[in-house]
Amino acid sequence: xxxxxxxxxxxxxxxxxxxxxxxxxxxxxxxxxxxxxxxxxxxxxxxxxxxxxxxxxxxxxxxxxxxxxxxxxxxxxxxxxxxxxxxxxxxxxxxxxxxxxxxxxxxxxxxxxxxxxxxxxxxxxxxxxxxxxxxxxxxxxxxxxxxxxxxxxxxxxxxxxxxxxxxxxxxxxxxxxxxxxxxxxxxxxxxxxxxxxxxxxxxxxxxxxxxxxxxxxxxxxxxxxxxxxxxxxxxxxxxxxxxxxxxxxxxxxxxxxxxxxxxxxxxxxxxxxxxxxxxxxxxxxxxxxxxxxxxxxxxxxxxxxxxxxxxxxxxxxxxxxxxxxxxxxxxxxxxxxxxxxxxxxxxxxxxxxxxxxxxxxxxxxxxxxxxxxxxxxxxxxxxxxxxxxxxxxxxxxxxxxxxxxxxxxxxxxxxxxxxxxxxxxxxxxxxxxxxxxxxxxxxxxxxxxxxxxxxxxxxxxxxxxxxxxxxxxxxxxxxxxxxxxxxxxxxxxxxxxxxxxxxxxxxxxxxxxxxxxxxxxxxxxxxxxxxxxxxxxxxxxxxxxxxxxxxxxxxxxxxxxxx
Amino acid sequence: xxxxxxxxxxxxxxxxxxxxxxxxxxxxxxxxxxxxxxxxxxxxxxxxxxxxxxxxxxxxxxxxxxxxxxxxxxxxxxxxxxxxxxxxxxxxxxxxxxxxxxxxxxxxxxxxxxxxxxxxxxxxxxxxxxxxxxxxxxxxxxxxxxxxxxxxxxxxxx
Numbered sequence: 157x158x159x160x161x162x163x164x165x166x167x168x169x170x171x172x173x174x175x176x177x178x179x180x181x182x183x184x185x186x187x188x189x190x191x192x193x194x195x196x197x198x199x200x201x202x203x204x205x206x207x208x209x210x211x212x213x214x215x216x217x218x219x220x221x222x223x224x225x226x227x228x229x230x231x232x233x234x235x236x237x238x239x240x241x242x243x244x245x246x247x248x249x250x251x252x253x254x255x256x257x258x259x260x261x262x263x264x265x266x267x268x269x270x271x272x273x274x275x276x277x278x279x280x281x282x283x284x285x286x287x288x289x290x291x292x293x294x295x296x297x298x299x300x301x302x303x304x305x306x307x308x309x310x311x312x313x314x315x316x317x318x319x320x321x322x323x324x325x326x327x328x329x330x331x332x333x334x335x336x337x338x339x340x341x342x343x344x345x346x347x348x349x350x351x352x353x354x355x356x357x358x359x360x361x362x363x364x365x366x367x368x369x370x371x372x373x374x375x376x377x378x379x380x381x382x383x384x385x386x387x388x389x390x391x392x393x394x395x396x397x398x399x400x401x402x403x404x405x406x407x408x409x410x411x412x413x414x415x416x417x418x419x420x421x422x423x424x425x426x427x428x429x430x431x432x433x434x435x436x437x438x439x440x441x442x443x444x445x446x447x448x449x450x451x452x453x454x455x456x457x458x459x460x461x462x463x464x465x466x467x468x469x470x471x472x473x474x475x476x477x478x479x480x481x482x483x484x485x486x487x488x489x490x491x492x493x494x495x496x497x498x499x500x501x502x503x504x505x506x507x508x509x510x511x512x513x514x515x516x517x518x519x520x521x522x523x524x525x526x527x528x529x530x531x532x533x534x535x536x537x538x539x540x541x542x543x544x545x546x547x548x549x550x551x552x553x554x555x556x557x558x559x560x561x562x563x564x565x566x567x568x569x570x571x572x573x574x575x576x577x578x579x580x581x582x583x584x585x586x587x588x589x590x591x592x593x594x595x596x597x598x599x600x601x602x603x604x605x606x607x608x609x610x611x612x613x614x615x616x617x618x619x620x621x622x623x624x625x626x627x628x629x630x631x632x633x634x635x636x637x638x639x640x641x642x643x644x645x646x647x648x649x650x651x652x653x654x655x656x657x658x659x660x661x662x663x664x665x666x667x668x669x670x671x672x673x674x675x676x677x678x679x680x681x682x683x684x685x686x687x688x689x690x691x692x693x694x695x696x697x698x699x700x701x702x703x704x705x706x707x708x709x710x711x712x713x714x715x716x717x718x719x
Numbered sequence: 720x721x722x723x724x725x726x727x728x729x730x731x732x733x734x735x736x737x738x739x740x741x742x743x744x745x746x747x748x749x750x751x752x753x754x755x756x757x758x759x760x761x762x763x764x765x766x767x768x769x770x771x772x773x774x775x776x777x778x779x780x781x782x783x784x785x786x787x788x789x790x791x792x793x794x795x796x797x798x799x800x801x802x803x804x805x806x807x808x809x810x811x812x813x814x815x816x817x818x819x820x821x822x823x824x825x826x827x828x829x830x831x832x833x834x835x836x837x838x839x840x841x842x843x844x845x846x847x848x849x850x851x852x853x854x855x856x857x858x859x860x861x862x863x864x865x866x867x868x869x870x871x872x873x874x875x876x877x
Binding site for chain 2: 274275278279282283286288303335336337338459460461464465
């Protein structure tokens with residue numbers, strides 16, 4: 157069938173089963189928006205900034221595993237979207253971003269709103285395309301969705317010049333595709349898997365090191381089975397929170413810079429590390445030369461370049477975690493004796509008794525950790541939790557009782573302040589039956605505050621909980637610990653009235669200074685089901701602990717801070 | 720510290736828009752070295768072959784190969800410790816230098832005189848990278864005006 161490039165874009169969305177596009181129109185993408193106006197296949201959500209459109213698509217993708225989609229225009233529309241692409245790239249999130257471009261004849265002439273978009277996105281996407289004619293558009297769109305979701309997922313950027321969206325050509329959408337240069341290995345090497353199973357059964361102090369790849373490959377159920385069968389203790393990275401239920405006795409908590417004492421000690425003293433889909437990030441490993449010094453390492457990952465990148469691996473297995481675990485679990489079951497690790501579990505239990513993950517509550521001032529625990533008690537598995545970046549993010553990762561994968565949506569790799577709110581809007585769109593909560597800070601929330609308008613207009617209620625310490629808290633904490641309290645530009649005492657700000661945009665605002673007020677505000681926000689902003693005044697000087705100083709060793713944690 | 724070694728890597732890629740910048744961008748972004756780089760299409764295949772001479776320790780070389788593989792248009796990455804390597808060099812000398820001595824030198828390095836004008840002698844040679852260095856040293860006594868190196872090309876022995 158003959159159609160214009162713009163119609164092809166709409167048609168491709170239909171064929172890919174896209175139900176939501178987040179975006180912002182502009183000159184170069186107007187032909188596509190004209191077709192959006194005429195169609196009823198998907199809902200377009202108008203964000204108030206292109207960065208937010210991409211974060212919303214990202215939140216949608218993280219909450220569902222489906223490909224998130226955002227449309228932006230050329231030039232500034234695209235450059236605004238770059239932080240969104242980079243965020244998704246660092247955390248391997250499948251999204252497709254379509255940007256308008258100036259007409260082909262104007263490319264390279266410094267035309268109005270022209271920027272070398274594919275040149276910019278090359279280093280923060282899995283792949284990108286500059287479309288040269290409407291004829292190749294169907295194949296490119298098909299490839300974009302395929303590349304985003306397959307192998308190690310990631311963002312794909314499609315840049316479409318305006319004249320291509322106007323040009324007509326035959327719409328021949330491939331049913332399936334085969335890219336001869338792209339064939340990710342999904343089946344793990346059988347011999348390696350067998351060897352890994354043997355090593356697991358022979359280990360004395362093994363530990364599971366669970367990473368975000370488990371979430372991407374939808375293999376949390378299998379991981380839960382493997383942990384239950386072996387009774388081997390497990391640590392989770394930030395991206396793997398929710399893979400195991402929070403009350404699983406074998407879960408040692410989060411690992412890394414702000415990991416629990418027992419999790420970091422387990423990694424330091426293990427004789428075998430079974431790494432399932434993590435990427436040995438520096439925030440997890442600390443000083444690499446000391447990381448897992450006594451351990452043999454099994455590393456399962458779909459991306460060969462993740463294996464052995466930072467730490468030498470003894471048993472590398474390249475493959476899709478699901479496929480690998482399906483083969484590995486029966487082999488481990490054959491030889492494993494869970495009692496074998498009892499002494500090891502006892503040691504770790506003792507570690508947890510000595511230094512449990514805890515905080516000192518107060519009657520005088522609200523502790524930020526209390527807020528997170530409270531929301532956990534009230535909402536538990538009824539909420540999907542997004543965060544921004546900073547202290548509140550770490551406290552959420554430490555103290556929220558996560559029960560299922562994809563319950564926690566956070567920018568791990570890039571650490572993007574301003575991610576949480578738009579992501580939570582995307583989450584609400586993806587999971588209408590869940591309550592979408594965004595834990596944020598008084599620094600982060602202002603980085604995409606305009607999304608109040610989007611959320612209210614689109615009727616996508618998000619409960620923003622601002623843990624307000626009037627500081628750029630995490631940076632302040634580093635200044636306290638490592639810069640002799642020289643608080644350079646981190647005092648945020650001057651700030652807007654968050655209650656009135658929320659109300660000005662049609663939402664509802666609460667200012668909270670006591671626990672009772674918090675309970676009232678939270679219950680009211682849940683009951684009303686509208687966009688809410690709960691401004692919680694918390695202990696200003698609270699620190700995130702434990703802490704492994706940057707570049708330090710995992711077993712050398714700061715466990716308390718005394719003035 | 721791991722030993723830094725020289726390595727020649729051939730990459731076969733799909734001949735498409737901006738594929739070269741994907742490769743050079745990868746080297747730049749991850750802080751890898753490119754010592755020499757040659758690119759040309761492979762006849763009637765829709766593919767191009769790049770030959771990259773690089774340096775790094777074992778881990779870096781391994782990462783370079785894996786990262787090159789990861790690029791979507793990459794069809795194949797060929798890498799061996801021992802490849803048959805050749806590099807072409809052109810050199811320009813003043814006309815008053817001894818033509819016959821220059822010719823003899825070039826012949827020793829698998830080359831000869833490419834052109835002689837009223838002002839200059841232009842020579843070319845093609846040899847292994849190590850011998851190319853020797854040639855450039857040896858040629859200094861004829862006061863070369865200009866040297867153009869072509870970058871390494873390589874082929875697997877088997």
